[in-house]
Amino acid sequence: MRTWDELVSADEARRRFAAAWMPRVRHEEVRTHEALNRVLALAVHSPEDLPPFRRSLMDGFACRAADIAAAPTSLRLVDDIAMGAAALVPVGAGEAARIPTGGMLPEGADVVVPIEQADASAVEVRILVALTSGRHLIERGEDVRAGSELLPAGRLLRSPDVGALMGLGVLRVVVYALPVVGIVATGDEVVPADSTPGPGQVRDLNSYSLAAAAQSLGAVPRRWGIVPDDAEAIHAIARRALDACDLLVFSAGSSVGAKDLVAGVIQRLGSPGVLVHGVDIRPGKPTVFAVCDGKPVFGLPGQPVSVLNTFDQFVAPVIRRLLHLPDHVDTVTARLVQSVRSADGREDHVRVALESRDGELWATPILGVSAMITTMTRADGILVIPARAPGFEIGDPVPVRRIH
Amino acid sequence: MRTWDELVSADEARRRFAAAWMPRVRHEEVRTHEALNRVLALAVHSPEDLPPFRRSLMDGFACRAADIAAAPTSLRLVDDIAMGAAALVPVGAGEAARIPTGGMLPEGADVVVPIEQADASAVEVRILVALTSGRHLIERGEDVRAGSELLPAGRLLRSPDVGALMGLGVLRVVVYALPVVGIVATGDEVVPADSTPGPGQVRDLNSYSLAAAAQSLGAVPRRWGIVPDDAEAIHAIARRALDACDLLVFSAGSSVGAKDLVAGVIQRLGSPGVLVHGVDIRPGKPTVFAVCDGKPVFGLPGQPVSVLNTFDQFVAPVIRRLLHLPDHVDTVTARLVQSVRSADGREDHVRVALESRDGELWATPILGVSAMITTMTRADGILVIPARAPGFEIGDPVPVRRIH
Numbered sequence: 001m002r003t004w005d006e007l008v009s010a011d012e013a014r015r016r017f018a019a020a021w022m023p024r025v026r027h028e029e030v031r032t033h034e035a036l037n038r039v040l041a042l043a044v045h046s047p048e049d050l051p052p053f054r055r056s057l058m059d060g061f062a063c064r065a066a067d068i069a070a071a072p073t074s075l076r077l078v079d080d081i082a083m084g085a086a087a088l089v090p091v092g093a094g095e096a097a098r099i100p101t102g103g104m105l106p107e108g109a110d111v112v113v114p115i116e117q118a119d120a121s122a123v124e125v126r127i128l129v130a131l132t133s134g135r136h137l138i139e140r141g142e143d144v145r146a147g148s149e150l151l152p153a154g155r156l157l158r159s160p161d162v163g164a165l166m167g168l169g170v171l172r173v174v175v176y177a178l179p180v181v182g183i184v185a186t187g188d189e190v191v192p193a194d195s196t197p198g199p200g201q202v203r204d205l206n207s208y209s210l211a212a213a214a215q216s217l218g219a220v221p222r223r224w225g226i227v228p229d230d231a232e233a234i235h236a237i238a239r240r241a242l243d244a245c246d247l248l249v250f251s252a253g254s255s256v257g258a259k260d261l262v263a264g265v266i267q268r269l270g271s272p273g274v275l276v277h278g279v280d281i282r283p284g285k286p287t288v289f290a291v292c293d294g295k296p297v298f299g300l301p302g303q304p305v306s307v308l309n310t311f312d313q314f315v316a317p318v319i320r321r322l323l324h325l326p327d328h329v330d331t332v333t334a335r336l337v338q339s340v341r342s343a344d345g346r347e348d349h350v351r352v353a354l355e356s357r358d359g360e361l362w363a364t365p366i367l368g369v370s371a372m373i374t375t376m377t378r379a380d381g382i383l384v385i386p387a388r389a390p391g392f393e394i395g396d397p398v399p400v401r402r403i404h
Numbered sequence: 405m406r407t408w409d410e411l412v413s414a415d416e417a418r419r420r421f422a423a424a425w426m427p428r429v430r431h432e433e434v435r436t437h438e439a440l441n442r443v444l445a446l447a448v449h450s451p452e453d454l455p456p457f458r459r460s461l462m463d464g465f466a467c468r469a470a471d472i473a474a475a476p477t478s479l480r481l482v483d484d485i486a487m488g489a490a491a492l493v494p495v496g497a498g499e500a501a502r503i504p505t506g507g508m509l510p511e512g513a514d515v516v517v518p519i520e521q522a523d524a525s526a527v528e529v530r531i532l533v534a535l536t537s538g539r540h541l542i543e544r545g546e547d548v549r550a551g552s553e554l555l556p557a558g559r560l561l562r563s564p565d566v567g568a569l570m571g572l573g574v575l576r577v578v579v580y581a582l583p584v585v586g587i588v589a590t591g592d593e594v595v596p597a598d599s600t601p602g603p604g605q606v607r608d609l610n611s612y613s614l615a616a617a618a619q620s621l622g623a624v625p626r627r628w629g630i631v632p633d634d635a636e637a638i639h640a641i642a643r644r645a646l647d648a649c650d651l652l653v654f655s656a657g658s659s660v661g662a663k664d665l666v667a668g669v670i671q672r673l674g675s676p677g678v679l680v681h682g683v684d685i686r687p688g689k690p691t692v693f694a695v696c697d698g699k700p701v702f703g704l705p706g707q708p709v710s711v712l713n714t715f716d717q718f719v720a721p722v723i724r725r726l727l728h729l730p731d732h733v734d735t736v737t738a739r740l741v742q743s744v745r746s747a748d749g750r751e752d753h754v755r756v757a758l759e760s761r762d763g764e765l766w767a768t769p770i771l772g773v774s775a776m777i778t779t780m781t782r783a784d785g786i787l788v789i790p791a792r793a794p795g796f797e798i799g800d801p802v803p804v805r806r807i808h
Contacts, residue, residue, distance in 0.1 A: 033597075036616040050777070052601055057775055059661045083633065083663060084593030086603030100663060102593055102706065104604040143776040151781065158808055159620055160712055160780035163613025166597040167606070167708070167777060189488030189506055193437075193570040197456055199490030200508040202571070209567025212440040216563055229487065257463045259487060259504060302506065304571070308564055371461055372547040373454070373571060376564035377555065404562055 004256060007280040009387060010313065010347055013289050016275045017314075020291045023321050024246070026177035032165045037218060038175040039324040040155045046148055046168050049141030054105040058136045061118050061125050062087075062109035063096035065133035074126050079106060096125050105137055112136035144168060154324060179322035181214040182245030183207050184224045184237055186253040186262060187302060192226065205373060206251035206307045210300075213311050216404040219247075219319050229259040238265055242295055246322055249315060252302025255286035262299040266290045269297060280387060281347040283370035284310040305370035309349050309382060312401070330402040332381070334363035340383070341391040348391075351379035352400055363400055379403055408660060411684040413791060414717065414751055417693050420679045421718075424695045427725050428650070430581035436569045441622060442579040443728040444559045450552055450572050453545030458509040462540045465522055465529050466491075466513035467500035469537035478530045483510060500529050509541055516540035548572060558728060583726035585618040586649030587611050588628045588641055590657040590666060591706060596630065609777060610655035610711045614704075617715050620808040623651075623723050633663040642669055646699055650726055653719060656706025659690035666703040670694045673701060684791060685751040687774035688714040709774035713753050713786060716805070734806040736785070738767035744787070745795040752795075755783035756804055767804055783807055 008016070027041040056062065063075055079089040079097035087106035091097055096113075097106050098120070105112070110133045119126040144150055150168065151161055157173075165173065185207045193203045204226050211221035224241045227234045234253070242248050253262035256278075267273045270292030277299075279287045283306035288299030296318050300307045317327055334354055342348040352363040363383060368375040381400035385391055392398050412420070431445040460466065467479055483493040483501035491510035495501055500517075501510050502524070509516070514537040523530040548554055554572065555565055561577075569577065589611045597607045608630050615625035628645045631638050638657070646652050657666035660682075671677040674696030681703075683691045687710035692703030700722050704711045721731050738758055746752040756767040767787060772779040785804035789795055796802050 033612050033615065036619050051606060051775070053603065055606075055775065057773060059659075082604075083591065084595075084605050100661060101659070102591070102606070138773060138775050143778050150778070159613045159616035160708070160777060160783075160807065162616040163609045163708060163712070164777040164781050166612040167609030169597060169600070169607060171598055187487065187506070191488075193573060194575055196573070200457065200486075201488050202455060202459075202506070203573055205567045205571030208437050208570040209563045211437065212563035212566040215440050255463075255505070257504060304564070304567060308567070369461055369542060371455070371459065371542050373564060373568040374547050374554070377568050379564075403564065 004278045007278045007285065008276055009280050013276040013279050013287070013314070017289045017291070017296070020272055020275050021296055022294070024294055027174050028177045029172050029174050032162060032171055032173050035157050035173050035175060036159065036162055038157050040151055040153050040157065040173060041176045042174040043149050043153045044151045044165065044170055044173060046144045046146055046150045047170065048146045048168060050144040050168055051138060051140060051142070054140050055138050056099045056101055056103045056105060056112045056136065057138060058112050058114040059101050060099060060112045060114040060136065061096040061120070061127065062091060062099045062105050062112050063127065064091065064093065064109060065111040065131060067094060068111070068113065068127045069130050071127045071130045074124055077120065077123055077125055081106065110134065156325065176324045178218065178220045179246035179319060180220045180222050180244065181319060182222050182224055182241040182248040183210045183214070183251070184234070184241055184248070185226045185251045186229060186234055187226070188229045188259070190226045190252070205304050206302065209304065209308055210249055210251060210311055213308060213316070213404070214319065217316055217319050218323055229253060229261060231261045231265055234261055234265045235268060238269055242269060242292060242297065245295070247295060247315070247318065248297045249311065250299045251307050254288050254299035254301055260286070263288045266292065266297050266299055270295070281313070281349060282343065283349065284313065285346070287314065289314065303370040304373040305351070305376050308376060312382070330404070331399045332361055332402065333397050334361035334400050336392055336394055336396050336398055337362050337364040339391060339394045340365050340385060342385045342389060345388050347387040348385040350383045350385060351375050352381055352383050353378060354380040354400060363398060376403065408682045411682045411689065412680055413684050417680040417683050417691070417718065421693045421695070421700070424676055424679050425700055426698070428698055431578050432581045433576050433578050436566060436575055436577050439561050439577050439579060440563065440566055442561050444555055444557050444561065444577060445580045446578040447553050447557045448555045448569065448574055448577060450548045450550055450554045451574065452572060453550045454548040454572055455542060455544060455546070458544050459542050460503045460505055460507045460509060460516045460540065461542060462516050462518040463505050464503060464516045464518040464540065465500040465524070465531070466495055466503045466509050466516050467531065468495065468497065468513060469515040469535060471498060472515070472517065472531045473534050475531045475534040478528055481524065481527055481529055485510065514538065560729065580728045582622065582624045583650040583723060584648065585623045585625050585723060586628055586645035586652040587614045587618070587625060587655070588638070588645055588652070589630045589655045590633060590638055591630070592633045592663070594630045594656070609708055610706065613708065613712055614653060614655060614715055617712060617720070617808070618723065621720055621723050622727055633657060633665060635665045635669055638665055638669045639672060642673055646673060646696060646701065649699070651699060651719070651722065652701045653715065654703045655711050658692050658703035658705055664690070667692045670696065670701050670703055674699070685717070685753060686747065687753065688717065689750070691718065693718065707774040708777040709755070709780050712780060716786070734808070735803050736765055736806065737801050738765035738804050740796055740798055740800050740802055741766050741768040743795060743798045744769050744789065746789045746793060749792050751791040752789040754787045754789065755779050756785055756787050757782060758784040758804060767802060780807065
């Protein structure tokens with residue numbers, strides 16, 4: 001019987017992986033208006049000035065600041081500027097033009113007097129206030145100057161960014177490609193979700209929860225189906241999946257039993273191969289970290305809770321790096337409804353339900369083995385009891401990682 | 405000249421809208437594995453037990469607890485249970501069967517002894533510990549009982565939920581339909597983003613930033629193009645858009661100038677029509693709230709900053725209600741790098757950049773008129789100075805609403 005040669009801590013496992021893996025970069029060009037939440041691989045410099053001309057910020061009268069320094073004063077109306085049209089009549093000394101918000105300033109004018117501060121007839125306007133040059137207008141290029149960097153490389157595109165790019169006519173952008181996450185379910189007892197399990201069989205569940213977890217990060221999941229516990233069969237699928245994907249995840253078969261073949265398959269898949277086999281956390285001990293020919297490969301335990309917990313702990317940060325997003329864990333602080341104890345010395349990951357009481361979050365531990373997916377569907381988050389720590393007391397404020 | 409008859413506070417505007425609007429429900433059936441982040445419209449009850457049989461949680465030996473109460477003791481091996489196969493040989497008194505993790509318990513057995521706590525030969529196993537009935541196994545239906553409610557109506561589906569549903573063979577679920585958000589850009593000066601603006605013209609920007617903002621909430625944006633400042637033209641598009649969408653948003657034309665025709669068009673679009681025209685916030689005063697024949701309709705100001713700010717403030721919560729999501733504002737607390745003053749008595753919405761220093765967030769106000777989209781692309785969030793409040797001092801901790 002094989003046993004666990006060495007269990008490493010979660011942090012040590014992460015360190016070994018980080019030392020062995022260098023993210024590969026893939027770029028692609030996408031349409032800007034479909035680029036929300038994508039990350040720019042190249043900075044965008046503005047092709048032109050925004051606004052492309054001097055614009056009024058108010059409905060009012062374009063005139064010369066020098067003419068109204070001694071307001072009240074009257075100016076002769078020489079034009080009524082239309083929206084979307086060129087302002088063709090220059091404004092000379094003693095003259096003004098009607099202008100709408102967003103209208104183009106005529107040559108000669110350097111200020112806009114809002115309608116509320118003027119009295120106009122058909123041919124004349126009485127200006128009631130003195131305003132300094134430049135008031136109530138935006139200069140050509142004041143928002144964005146042609147040639148300046150509008151958005152830097154590495155920028156996660158949000159709604160105003162998409163708008164700014166479109167406003168400058170930047171219709172396509174170069175972004176990091178979305179990583180394709182390959183998912184291989186293993187197990188002689190696992191049957192497709194759309195079939196009826198026979199005696200001793202269960203439906204594939206992990207392929208779908210893992211795919212959803214990858215999708216919730218913004219990656220592209222690709223399911224490779226279910227493979228029986230046969231090293232050659234697993235290897236054949238793994239070979240194709242690794243070639244087609246940026247990262248590969250196995251569910252089940254990652255322990256050290258006779259039918260746990262995944263670590264061996266991964267070891268043959270590419271160099272340097274397996275970096276860690278066995279992590280000192282609960283649930284999630286039978287976890288494999290590997291890099292095969294530059295691509296991250298993980299063997300995750302088969303229990304439905306363990307597979308999601310280890311994905312979230314170990315795989316999600318790697319996917320975020322492939323997405324070029326900063327490492328981020330959605331954590332809230334909650335107080336414990338009851339004390340929690342670590343079952344043994346391992347780093348213990350406890351599912352909790354969150355509840356708001358009088359504006360404060362409270363966490364209730366959810367009991368049940370890691371074979372029970374409902375302990376995850378009922379949970380809002382995960383609380384980590386560090387290795388060799390006794391646990392937490394009732395009322396203690398604790399960090400809770402949210403489940404997505 | 406028309407003026408603002410009445411400016412109402414942001415809260416009063418929200419109250420008037422809430423009193424006039426009742427969300428309409430649309431359901432649709434979708435494939436479960438494509439239902440991440442969708443909200444269940446109907447509760448899901450389990451069609452069957454999960455697990456469908458009594459399963460081992462360990463690699464070990466299935467036997468009778470009564471037989472090992474006086475361990476160490478030896479039992480006769482009567483079967484080697486395979487994964488995914490029925491356990492056909494019952495375990496009688498003094499007998500045991502090899503069983504893998506996830507294997508089906510044979511009739512007669514009520515406990516699993518892990519391999520670490522046993523010594524086995526080909527025909528016999530020596531059990532080293534006494535274990536109580538039920539240890540290291542999961543009962544049929546212990547995770548989910550047939551007929552029990554697996555997930556309630558209103559549940560936002562996360563990755564474990566998708567997994568649990570698939571594991572039970574629930575391949576389709578009934579969810580709330582994603583609201584279609586119609587977006588109509590108005591303005592004689594606005595030209596399509598893929599064209600080159602002539603003198604006095606600018607590219608459509610708001611259609612895209614609004615579409616991205618709707619998308620970031622999980623809704624389905626639908627752009628209706630650009631309409632000139634002509635009441636009949638706007639009405640014709642608005643009529644079609646309202647029929648085809650669940651919510652309608654106009655950009656620009658919502659003020660009280662001669663060319664501001666949107667409020668009048670909305671008033672004709674359906675009853676009760678315009679509820680609010682003019683909100684006492686900055687930027688965003690020229691905002692129209694309306695309900696037309698049961699559908700929410702908003703007229704938003706045309707400045708690129710104002711349109712996003714009012715969308716986020718007033719439209720986003722309505723879209724979240726259509727999505728059946730709880731109201732949620734992504735807010736962080738940051739300290740002010742410099743003091744901020746309210747320019748007048750209005751509720752002032754100040755764009756800020758966020759920066760982490762020594763683990764603490766600091767907010768720097770971004771200056772610039774609401775015509776400058778770069779004041780939004782450079783911002784990470786929005787800080788609200790309440791109406792009639794003087795502002796905040798340097799170092800004050802303030803709530804900042806993140807931009808998405």
